[in-house]
Amino acid sequence: MNVLIIGATFGIGYELSKKYLGQSENLILVGRTKEKLDNLKQEFQSPLTKISTYILDVTDKSNFKLILNSIVNKFQTIDLVVYCSGYYEPHDTFDIRIEVFEQTFSVNFLGMINCFSILLPHFKKQQSGHIAVISSLAGFGGLPNASSYGPSKAAMINYCESIKIDCNKNNILVTIINPGFVKTRLTDKNTFDMPFVMDADKAAEIIYQGLIEKKYEITFPLPMKLLFKFLQILPRPIYFVLVRLLTKKI
């Protein structure tokens, strides 16, 4: 099995990459940080898995085609791609810096589209493959102080729903992953208490198992999943009252 992890250098992507050591023939790791990618080659030594690393900024329009085409040409068959690259900057409702919105959408949404513009046609040609993307529970509904991050994650969820049927017709699986709070450098920016926060290794294990089971949706942890699924079906006036109460301390 050839596995491609985009955003493998830190956090959830890094921990998830570890799970494929010994479980994949080729593990192809992508990120921006060269030193970290070089270290991964040393750290991830396995007799069964060959590690390849590629430096890529998913927002770099001049480079992404070159890098992804060279990955596709080298490995021919890609069995699984997991898009883990993400950007989050906390800011309040009235602090609207366009560059924050641009960077958030560029990495979380358009970066994913950049990658899939090469990978999806390739998957169609090979008539197989599994694409998975990490969105967030923040994509389920609008939340205070998430007016750039939340919409970018909602776009990822909607995109996966949009492509699922056509992908399935071409024997391509789609998985959307919606974690709650996971302890990484991304959430180190949060100053509030994060309910049910979990380690990146545990989150990666849940994702890994869900991908083995070929689930369409991997949403966790359970208490947060139940809460957000419930909030999603509420009439909006009740939703706003509850969200206001739940986010009082944020």
Ligand SMILES: NC(=O)c1ccc[n+]([C@@H]2O[C@H](COP(=O)([O-])OP(=O)(O)OC[C@H]3O[C@@H](n4cnc5c(N)ncnc54)[C@H](OP(=O)(O)O)[C@@H]3O)[C@@H](O)[C@H]2O)c1
């Ligand atoms: N942590 C949470 O609580 C949580 C909850 C829900 C969803 N998520 C989502 O889970 C995913 C992983 O987040 P994380 O918490 O593991 O964050 P993280 O530790 O900051 O890791 C983010 C990864 O994205 C890569 N990345 C960032 N910008 C990139 C770019 N322009 N091009 C290529 N790669 C880029 C980073 O690598 P380089 O810096 O080397 O490029 C890194 O490998 C994100 O989509 C995030 O939104 C996280």
